[in-house]
Amino acid sequence: MGSPPAGDPLGQVPTFDLLRALRDRGAVTPDEFAFIAQRL
Secondary structure: OOOOOOOOOOOOOOOHHHHHHHHHHOOOOHHHHHHHHHHO
């Protein structure tokens, strides 16, 4: 697949499991989690 473009901080769209792990670690807020989860 190759590496993500340098200007794209997320690279590919994160999976729901990755998003949940980030939320559990406090890397994203519950509001951010809900916003991103809606877009998945």
